[in-house]
Amino acid sequence: MRLASFTFLHFLALVITAAFGPSLAVAAGDPAHGAVIFVRQCALCHTVGRGEPNRFGPNLFGVTERRAATAPGYDYSPEFITMAIWTWSPDTIASFVAAPGLTIPGNKMSVFPGVADSDLDDLIAYLAAQK
Ligand code: HEC
Numbered sequence: 001m002r003l004a005s006f007t008f009l010h011f012l013a014l015v016i017t018a019a020f021g022p023s024l025a026v027a028a029g030d031p032a033h034g035a036v037i038f039v040r041q042c043a044l045c046h047t048v049g050r051g052e053p054n055r056f057g058p059n060l061f062g063v064t065e066r067r068a069a070t071a072p073g074y075d076y077s078p079e080f081i082t083m084a085i086w087t088w089s090p091d092t093i094a095s096f097v098a099a100p101g102l103t104i105p106g107n108k109m110s111v112f113p114g115v116a117d118s119d120l121d122d123l124i125a126y127l128a129a130q131k
Contacts, residue, residue, distance in 0.1 A: 029125025037123045041115060048130045057109060062131040064090050064124070079106035090124045097123070 045057035052059050058071030068084035069076045083104045096103045101110035
């Protein structure tokens with residue numbers, strides 16, 4: 001019983017770290033390194049420049065300040081449209097790209113396993129600069 005509750009608390013600590021870790025890291029992000037990560041891990045499915053076309057995923061220009069599911073002309077999944085009713089912020093995007101399939105089960109980005117913790121702050125700093 002003692003062991004079980006320790007395990008639960010440990011799990012809780014991990015969840016809290018996952019939820020709040022990225023927001024602490026954002027300030028320290030290096031956008032130049034973030035650009036490299038974007039090319040490696042996102043550019044296959046996303047463009048990020050103003051007016052660039054949607055690919056398998058929507059264009060991400062200005063995404064850190066825009067309402068979710070509003071890229072013009074992009075065909076979002078029903079799962080994404082139903083769940084993603086927020087305006088993105090650097091923190092919420094960090095949580096989403098760390099584990100897209102857990103944040104919004106069944107969304108079309110679920111095939112992407114997620115960004116490593118060590119790369120998240122740099123990637124978000126890069127995305128935040130694309131506006
Ligand atoms: C395998 C293709 C794929 C990869 C790789 C991928 N994404 Fe996506 N992404 C998608 C798809 C598809 C959607 C739309 C989800 C839906 O409609 O269900 C999406 C949605 C998003 C959204 C929400 C956009 C909006 O308009 O609300 C963000 C933010 C995002 N992706 C960021 C990223 C970042 C950052 C990376 C790189 C770390 C990345 N994605 C890698 C396919 C991908």
